[in-house]
Amino acid sequence: MSKINVVYWSGTGNTKAMAEKLGEGIEAGGKEANVSEVYSVKAESLKEDAVLALGCPSMGAEVLEEEAMEPFVAELEQYVQGKKIALFGSYGWGNCEWMRDWEQRLKDSGAEIVGGEGVTCLNEADEDTLDVLFELGKKLAKA
Numbered sequence: 001m002s003k004i005n006v007v008y009w010s011g012t013g014n015t016k017a018m019a020e021k022l023g024e025g026i027e028a029g030g031k032e033a034n035v036s037e038v039y040s041v042k043a044e045s046l047k048e049d050a051v052l053a054l055g056c057p058s059m060g061a062e063v064l065e066e067e068a069m070e071p072f073v074a075e076l077e078q079y080v081q082g083k084k085i086a087l088f089g090s091y092g093w094g095n096c097e098w099m100r101d102w103e104q105r106l107k108d109s110g111a112e113i114v115g116g117e118g119v120t121c122l123n124e125a126d127e128d129t130l131d132v133l134f135e136l137g138k139k140l141a142k143a
């Protein structure tokens with residue numbers, strides 16, 4: 001059974017809960033999910049992953065969290081050509097500009113965004129969003 005890495009940053013747990021639900025979907029789809037906080041993962045270790053998922057809330061002013069996630073994504077960009085990547089994250093008040101920018105950035109580096117766009121939710125994920133993430137996990141397992 002091959003593993004799918006889900007790497008996330010979460011300050012207050014909203015994006016963490018999204019990551020965990022995505023992981024459940026991956027396992028339901030028949031693959032092992034490796035759900036990790038960004039602090040414990042080196043971008044280089046994902047070099048060979050054909051499929052992976054990344055999560056981060058909107059921080060700063062519509063940007064990725066800047067201490068850990070932003071440098072991680074910046075380093076990962078050199079490896080993403082041809083990869084299938086699912087994106088997700090929570091936000092508090094904006095218009096999801098951070099997610100649109102993140103999608104575009106990875107597409108420009110040659111990645112395919114699984115599902116066409118990142119999954120976003122206002123603050124804590126509701127049941128509908130959790131269902132979407134579960135289904136996305138199953139889709140990742142088959143990608």
Ligand SMILES: Cc1cc2nc3c(=O)[nH]c(=O)nc-3n(C[C@H](O)[C@H](O)[C@H](O)COP(=O)(O)O)c2cc1C
Nearest residue numbers: 010011012013014015057060062090091092093094
């Ligand atoms: C320092 C800081 C900056 C934030 N900036 C934004 C922002 O620009 N746009 C937005 O929609 N939400 C913003 N938020 C709200 C978070 O995205 C929101 O609280 C989210 O649910 C946090 O997810 P987490 O629980 O995974 O950390 C910000 C929150 C903090 C603490």
